[in-house]
Amino acid sequence: MSDFSEAFAAAFALIISxxxxxxxxxxxxxxxSLIAVLLASLIGLPLGAALAVFxxxxxxxxxxxxxxxxxxxxVVVGLIVYLLLSRSGPLGTLGLLFTPTAMIIAQTILIxxxxxxxxxxxxxTLWKEYSEQFRSLGTRPDETVIALLWDNRFSLVxxxxxxxxxxxxxxxxxxxxxxNIDHVTRVMTTTIxxxxxxxxxxxxxxxxxxxxxxxxxxxxxxxxxxxxxVKRHG
Amino acid sequence: xxxxxxxxxxxxxxxxxxxxxxxxxERFIIVASTTSTVNSGLFDYLLPKFTKRHGIQIRxxxxxxxxxxxxxxxxxxxxxxxxxxKSELAFVRGGxxxxxxDVMFNDFVIVGPENDPAKVDVTKTxxxxxxAIADKKSIFTSRGDDSGTHKKSLSIWQAALxxxxxxxxxxxxxxxxxxxxxxxxxxxxxxAYTLTDRATWENFKNKGKLKILFQHDPMLQNxxxxxxxxxxxxxxxxxxxxDTFISWLLSSEGQTAINNYKLxxxxxxxxxxxx
Numbered sequence: 001m002s003d004f005s006e007a008f009a010a011a012f013a014l015i016i017s018x019x020x021x022x023x024x025x026x027x028x029x030x031x032x033s034l035i036a037v038l039l040a041s042l043i044g045l046p047l048g049a050a051l052a053v054f055x056x057x058x059x060x061x062x063x064x065x066x067x068x069x070x071x072x073x074x075v076v077v078g079l080i081v082y083l084l085l086s087r088s089g090p091l092g093t094l095g096l097l098f099t100p101t102a103m104i105i106a107q108t109i110l111i112x113x114x115x116x117x118x119x120x121x122x123x124x125t126l127w128k129e130y131s132e133q134f135r136s137l138g139t140r141p142d143e144t145v146i147a148l149l150w151d152n153r154f155s156l157v158x159x160x161x162x163x164x165x166x167x168x169x170x171x172x173x174x175x176x177x178x179x180n181i182d183h184v185t186r187v188m189t190t191t192i193x194x195x196x197x198x199x200x201x202x203x204x205x206x207x208x209x210x211x212x213x214x215x216x217x218x219x220x221x222x223x224x225x226x227x228x229x230v231k232r233h234g
Numbered sequence: 235x236x237x238x239x240x241x242x243x244x245x246x247x248x249x250x251x252x253x254x255x256x257x258x259x260e261r262f263i264i265v266a267s268t269t270s271t272v273n274s275g276l277f278d279y280l281l282p283k284f285t286k287r288h289g290i291q292i293r294x295x296x297x298x299x300x301x302x303x304x305x306x307x308x309x310x311x312x313x314x315x316x317x318x319x320k321s322e323l324a325f326v327r328g329g330x331x332x333x334x335x336d337v338m339f340n341d342f343v344i345v346g347p348e349n350d351p352a353k354v355d356v357t358k359t360x361x362x363x364x365x366a367i368a369d370k371k372s373i374f375t376s377r378g379d380d381s382g383t384h385k386k387s388l389s390i391w392q393a394a395l396x397x398x399x400x401x402x403x404x405x406x407x408x409x410x411x412x413x414x415x416x417x418x419x420x421x422x423x424x425x426a427y428t429l430t431d432r433a434t435w436e437n438f439k440n441k442g443k444l445k446i447l448f449q450h451d452p453m454l455q456n457x458x459x460x461x462x463x464x465x466x467x468x469x470x471x472x473x474x475x476x477d478t479f480i481s482w483l484l485s486s487e488g489q490t491a492i493n494n495y496k497l498x499x500x501x502x503x504x505x506x507x508x509x
Contacts, residue, residue, distance in 0.1 A: 086309075087310050087470060088308040088309055088310075089308075098264060098293065098295060179264075179293070179295035180295070181293040182294070184293055194272075196416070196419070197269065197273060197413055197414070197416055198273050198415055198437060198438060198439060199415060199418060199422075199438040199439035199440030199441070200439045200440075201419075201439070201440055
């Protein structure tokens, strides 16, 4: 049990002292994951809703593939992005390997399927309910997609949060494409991995507790904003 | 509401682009190195001194020696700083690197359970120590990756048993397939023997019931070398900055700094570029 009390003490000491290096790592983690969530939402939300509304051959196959991609192993995504961005790879001239941008790309690839698949699922339910009305009104398909997304916006917050959870918690992909470079690409999860490898188990667990608190904070904020919006718009 | 969302979105993207530009504006090189140099804290001590003097930031990617060599081979690093001379020379011979220089050495030690069931602390050579572990069938963990440490361990097994234990299916020999730190964590949990570099061991906090049982054998010297990645093969290599870093590390200033680095009051790296 002493390990856990030590971890809480370490987490507490870290927060109290609020070292600038910790602030930098926390800031970078949030920045990377939030931008990745933003990009993945811009792609995933319309894609998921479109898959629910449009009917075309091969649609079900696409849905199954999308659902399967929710289980993309981060290490594999990291490896693929590494090979693409490596100087010897097809996008090597961009010089993006071992930068925060590379980490954003990897996380975006990782969470777009999650956001798209969950969006498709919840939009599907809504679409079955309202498809008759949309048809009788003669709404264009693109307008339908936008209307369904807007109508579904409160439950889509949870979808986006699921994406954020995956992005902020994963270590495999960002470790490979970021390289865990001090002051440049070191984020919460890679720091935890590094401290574990140094045998600093209490400090590693302490950082884990801080990461959990961050996730809690983001989720609480999203929940409160959502509640307020529901109250205002009904 | 919609307008606000849009402005937030635009400012978010703008700020990320700005941040990316800020990174690009700095002068830096990427050094592919090993976990031992990172985990021991040497770079945290050494690199700020260099950056202060020359204004060049050093970005270290710390992986196993084998992986570091592959990173450098693909042109993803400007400088390679590892510890397996044979592979380093092969890297230069293959035209991937320009020239190899000795920088410093430290040494490997055998750590194991305090009560030392295989009695390796009374053996005279590292080969005899490995034989004692094999005779007793005491649990021995090895990294099983492509690292300099694992390659060293394999060469000792080869000398001790005329083969590597994994090929004989020995149950007491366990490859963890991970880095030095993870392997030490596993050894600590299983009370097993393992080979580690001294610097990583000294900085390791989860020692549990393990301690150093065997050390000081010529075979256990661990030489580090530095190589500039060949700019003729990869034209984006920052040749000038890489040269500045390498010559600083080999200069008396850099060498003194290496010797001055202490862990728990002990010197763990010994500069040997100036002979």
